[in-house]
Amino acid sequence: MKASVETNTPWEPNMDETTLELGTDRTSMLDTQIDALAANAVALLQRLVKTNSVNPLFPGIRRNDVVGGETACGQLLSNYLGAFGFVSETVAPDPQRANTVLRKAGAGGGRSLFINGHVDTVAPFRPSEWIEGNPWSGAIRDGNLYGLGATDMKSGLVAAALAAAAIEAAGLRLKGELQIHAVVGEETMSHELGTTAVLEAGFGGDAAIVVEPTSQPRPLSVTSVSAGNFNLQIDVKGYGTHSGNRGPSIRAGGEGNAAGVNAVEKAILVLQALQLLEQEWGINKSHPAFPAGIFSMAPGVFHGDAGVPSVGYLAEAATIGYLVWYPPNEKPEDIQAEIERHVHHAAQLDSWLRHNPPVLRWESHWPVFDTPVDHPLVHSLVTDRADVLGALPEGVPQVHSFNAVCDAAFIAKKAIPVATMGPGDLRHAHAVNEFVRLSEIRDCARILARTMVRWCGVA
Ligand SMILES: [Zn+2]
Structure with missing residues (x-):
């Protein structure tokens, strides 16, 4: 179904669409592993936030002051997932700004999936006003982690890495290949250096999730369209x-x-x-x-x-x-x-x-992206979000618009179905004292792990 003005289609996915069954044994196994690995994942996010990865092409930024930060972030993710058997490769049209692709081959016979997130950030807004006078503090207060990129969108990448690690730790072998793309250049629309370059280098999959912050209008909203x-x-x-x-x-x-x-x-x-x-x-x-x-x-x-x-x-x-x-x-x-x-x-x-x-x-x-709301990937995310956070009340839309732009558009341009769902609130992105709620990272990992297993299948 393509939503259109003429038919005024209600914004609800078709729940008759079937995806693989997960089973409560598997979901509780995954959740147990996510809980066990959560503290390490938070430490990874702190290291990522402390790594200045301001986009070198951002207005007012001198390239030499910041270049290399994006690559370093990819390396941190690579180190983390390397311990769980993920192979790391890089794609670097600009040799000083490497995209990192983390991949785990499937056993065969399943659909492949990739998660996309950008490691670059904007330049800090009013830097002296941040907690600890430092936009890269990674400080944790009251269950929130502060710093540039905490919401937009290093926490999304950490949630994806945590989900992938939990699947491995739970001993589940996926049928389809799983990849995580930690890309550069999103904040200046340099997709030909980042997301598009990675796809044109031959990486990708049958569907994609961009883990941009979607906690509007409620935590971890599933979004399938942007203007x-x-x-x-x-x-x-x-x-x-x-x-x-x-x-x-x-x-x-x-x-x-x-x-x-x-x-x-x-x-x-x-x-x-x-x-x-x-x-x-x-x-x-x-x-x-x-x-x-x-x-x-x-x-x-x-x-x-x-x-x-x-x-x-x-x-x-x-x-x-x-x-x-x-x-x-x-x-x-x-x-x-x-x-x-x-x-x-x-x-x-x-x-x-x-x-x-x-x-x-x-x-x-x-460009826009506009994945049909009844696409099985969107359905899976909606189902898994309900499983983790509870079903939304009757009549409340299950799927929303992403009210900004992101690399999902350039994934959709390659005819790959894509949805966005990730921790963090766009209202805190690009703002003084950007932060993310740590509980959202864990919940996001729970949703992602379910959808990874459901989409790719288990051998
Ligand atoms: Zn972003």
């Missing part, structure tokens, strides 16, 4: 003359455009036109997994420039920078065409813009 976005820059040209030409350029009896054209004001016409389109989108564009009005065009940057360092001129040029969020059930090229058409028509209404059309620059595109 796409564009970074759109619109350049508007003016005719920058001395500000003394303001009157003749805009007042009756003056020379009009021949005296000067202020690009800032022309850009505002474009901005207003797109506000109207955005209002239409609020009504016309919807998807059952998303709240109303989420599909939008947010102007985040507005820049006008005379071309010389002075305010004594009418602006020669102006640029508006947008983040455009569009629904998963529309094609990105249709969204681009719709916006371009709208700007074109708005420009026809103005004597200057008609002959000096705004230039649209599509700077980057983060």
Whole structure:
């Protein structure tokens, strides 16, 4: 089932879809091992958080200050899972930024699965305000672990490693191959250095789980869809003359455009036109997994420039920078065409813009992912989440949207079914005193271990 606007399909998985039975003996065996291994896993997370792995391409960061941190994180995970028989390989289009692939061959006859998580982080926000004055403290207080990457998303990788270790410790041999991909570059959309590079190197599987933080709206929500976005820059040209030409350029009896054209004001016409389109989108564009009005065009940057360092001129040029969020059930090229058409028509209404059309620059595109809610992988995660955390009340959606973007989009681009589920709350990601609840790591490992066994089968 593909969710669509027309049918207004209820956002519930089809529970008739069957997946392998797990059995309570196996689940209690797995839980026992997870409890036994949990303290070590928390120590691993502390080491990961204490390892500065800020993305070297993050704005304002000097590469040499941070490069190598991502590789070191992959090495820590490799050391941990090496003790449980996992083989480690690296994929490194940038030799100083290695992706680490941890793999355990299956006995044969089962479906393969991989877990994806990024080891890079953003740069710390207001570093002096963090607990212990240190964004990389790894401090534990009241059951929470603090530090950059605690939520986004080193804890997800640790939960996956803990689940994989518990399966081994419980003596279960999976039929299908299990891989964990600890990738670089997610925070700057450098997927060609990270997730995409790993997949194109031949790693992957029949399905994937991205362990990004999904503890919204409730802990460890299962999410199977995210919106796409564009970074759109619109350049508007003016005719920058001395500000003394303001009157003749805009007042009756003056020379009009021949005296000067202020690009800032022309850009505002474009901005207003797109506000109207955005209002239409609020009504016309919807998807059952998303709240109303989420599909939008947010102007985040507005820049006008005379071309010389002075305010004594009418602006020669102006640029508006947008983040455009569009629904998963529309094609990105249709969204681009719709916006371009709208700007074109708005420009026809103005004597200057008609002959000096705004230039649209599509700077980057983060595609959607949209796995059917009744896909067996999603069903398995929903079932296993209910087993670990209790069933959700009647009528509450079982599957949600991921309200950010992540590498799941680039996995879906390779036609691999993918869902996201992981510890941590997006509201604490990229924020001062980022933290994760340690109990969520254990619960996430319990869910992941069940789904790994259910999906891959046991020999
Ligand atoms: Zn992330």
